[in-house]
Amino acid sequence: MMLEKSLADLPATSVRVDFDPVAIMRATMDWYRDLDLPIIPVWGTEDGICLCKYGAECESAGKHPITPLVSSGVKNASLEPKDHRRWLKRYPDMNIATALPEFTVIDCDSREAYMSIRRRFALPTTLIIRTGRGFQLVFRGETRSRTGIMPKVDIKSGANAYVVGAASLHRNGRRYTVWEDEPIADLPPKVEAWIMDDGTPPTPSSHALLIPEGGRNDYLNRELFRLRSQGCDEDQLYEIAATLNHARLDPPLSDKEVGAIVRSAVKGEVRSSKGSRRGSQFVDGEAPELLSFDQVETERIEWLWYPYIARGTLGLLDGFPGEGKSQFLCWLAATISQGRVLPDGDKLPPMKTFLLNFEDLPGAVIKRRLEANRGDLTKVFIQSKRFRLDDEMTQWLSDKMEEHEPALLIIDPIQSFLTEDVDTNNNVSVRHFMERLDDLAKRNDCAVICVRHFGKTKHGRAMLNGIGSTDFVGISRNQLGLAARDDGELGFYVFHMKTNFQRGKSMLFSMSEANGRKGEQPRIGFLDFSEVTADEYLSDDKEKSGPDQDAREDAKEFLQAYLAEGPKKAADCKAQGQARGLSHSTLSRAKDDLNIASYRDGTVWFWKLPDK
Structure with missing residues (x-):
């Protein structure tokens, strides 16, 4: 007996196909590597719109390099799996392009153009990629690149040329695919002769004169x-x-x-x-445009250490030689390398630091400082030899930052890295150089701190005491100052001298004893916040400009009595002191003399007497 059923009688079924574009892209990158075709990351598309910052305005949607990853474009093409994984991790929706050193691609932008090439030449079997609208024929052998050698046909060849690769998404919604997975054939001599001899030179204004x-x-x-x-x-x-x-x-x-x-x-x-x-x-x-603020994208500041150091910004640390600037920065690098919480900071994961320093011995001094402060040595990096931050080395540093993704870059001191053409007393010259570092910070979402020495000339404002032009300060978003303690104890104050955000309190740090004969380095420890400002502390005339001894003793007596019953709000302490004729600076010095502790509960600061 024959059982017959129409299609309409069959039960409806569905098949689910999981499509993982990231896995496919990863496999395609490995495939290109096996072919010795280096690749670069290029912007992807979504709904026909480029994912770069120009979006729908982009005229090369899905076809131009992701410059935050490859700042020199095709020059940064790589066969290294670690580069490919890093790119894909940061931009999972990216496309890829293949650079063409020792290769030539006949890029046909339509099926008709592809068939015209086929009719014109008896081409050998070779690798063919199906593009969004046409085909790419890939050959071994390098020639010159030609644009529009015939209608909708371009020639791409050499280390400075590239074509969008398989697995990429065209703006029309089609993916580039491998059409014929054949061994790559040599470029036929007739085709090479046609490319070299036919047509005009590649640039409109070129002529025969050398x-x-x-x-x-x-x-x-x-x-x-x-x-x-x-x-x-x-x-x-x-x-x-x-x-x-x-x-x-x-x-x-x-x-x-x-x-x-x-x-x-x-x-x-x-x-x-x-x-x-x-x-x-x-x-x-391109000419700039004027934007109303409803068109300006709202941005969020990412803090490395609130409110002292923000990622993506340029900062300064000024101080006298030998008072602890490099010690403090080694403590900072060690602290973030372990993900330890900075004073009044937020919990962050362990992060990397580039510590560029020519003045201290890497193995005998800097490494021992990191060890003394319990740093993770695998997350702190130093240069192998001296260099100046000219265009070439700035690009090298940017490439290394893209590779390792540090959260902090320390340049200690900045004078050692200046190029010979920089006049440190000329605002224009300094700003031009510092803009390179500001660009490094922004492009790599990294906090950059430049170390400077205080000069011999004293100014009324401590933020102007650093060596060189005021534009060192002007272009920096945050400026810290450091000075040794004046009470006979080892340690230093760190002052927040300039900020474009919110000013933080001054901080007091201790420095442990260390046996230099044994190669030991001191451990740095945070003690407390302080109300003393850099202008007050670094004044040459502290006694004349600051409170006299009687006023300070009165302030100490008041604080001991007022805090005897327990912690009080810092604002109330200041208000009550002011009502008794005591200035904020007098109270702050008295607070430091008594080792009164500051702490925060929510958003409110409190003072309390030290535990007995």
Whole structure:
């Protein structure tokens, strides 16, 4: 007996397919690595909109590098799995692109263009990637890049070129896929001859004359700035600059010089043949816009240590030599390396620090200071040799910060890292240099602290006592000052001298005894908060400008009596003292003399006598 059923008679069923784009992207990256094709992360798309900051306004949606990860674009292409995992961890929705050193891709932007290439040449079997609208044919062998060699066909080739890779999401919603997974064939000679001989040179304004020494920088500056103003992105500029350098300049510039000119063009600056910048144009080649504040995105400050150190900002620590600045910063690095709570701070996970220091011996001094303060040595890093923070080394440092993701960068002292062209007494020169560090802080969400020495000249305001231009202070979001204790005990005060946020209390730290003969380093300990200001404490005329001894004794008697029954609000202590003719600074000094403790309950500060 035959049993017949129509489809309508069959029960409805559903099949669930789990699609994990992150796992697929990870596997694709490994696949490209096996092909020796280095990759870079590029912005992904969602609903046809680029995930970069320009969103729907982006003209290269899903196709341009994620510069917070690869600040030099295709120059940072990598075959290293650790780089790939780090990129994917930070931007799980990213696309990828493959750099093409020793490879050539015929990039067809439509099926018709792909078929035209097939009809024109008898191509060997090779790797083919299906793109959002067309196909990429991948060959071994390097030639020159060509844009529009025929309708909807581009040639991409060389270390400065890249194409979006498989597993990426096109703005039209289609994913790039492997169309023919075949071994990569050599670039056919006929195709290479066609690429090299047919058509016009790759840049509209190029001509046969060579540019000799004396005019090379200006020529390359003009060409790149013109192309930048026409919308070329950083990677396109690198590609064009490399072509012009070898085709037009006699002799060619070094890669370092070309890179500096490209970066200047991206920033809108014109670089002279001597390496200095002249003039200043639009940032990123675009004119600024005026925004009403309803268009400004609300941002939240991420504190490393509230309210003294904020991530993504530049700060200063000033003080006299030998009074404890480097000791204090080693204590700070050790504390955050273990995730210990800073005074009046919040609980944070263990974090990394870059501690750049040329003045102290790494193994005999700095390492022992970290050990004395119970730091995790695997989370604190130091440079292997001296360097100056010029453009090249700033880029190197930025790359290392992207790799290790430190929460804190210490530069101790800043004078050791200045380039020779920086005039420390010139506001413009100082600000230009410090803007590099401010940019490092913002791009890497890292707190940067620069150490400076106090100068010999005293000012009425302690925040101006540091060596050099006032723009060291002006560009910094927070400025701390440090001075040794004046009561005969080992230790120091840390003052919050300048802030763009909220001023914190001064802090008193102890420093333990240490046997220098045995190589020991002291342990730093937080004792208490203090009301003493840097201006009061660092004054040359403390006795004349501060309270006299009788007033201080009166303040001590008042505090002992007022706090005898138990803790009182700090605000009430000050108000009651003021009612008796005692200034805040007099009360603060008396409080320190009596070792009165400060503590916070919720948002309210209290004072209490020390335990007997």
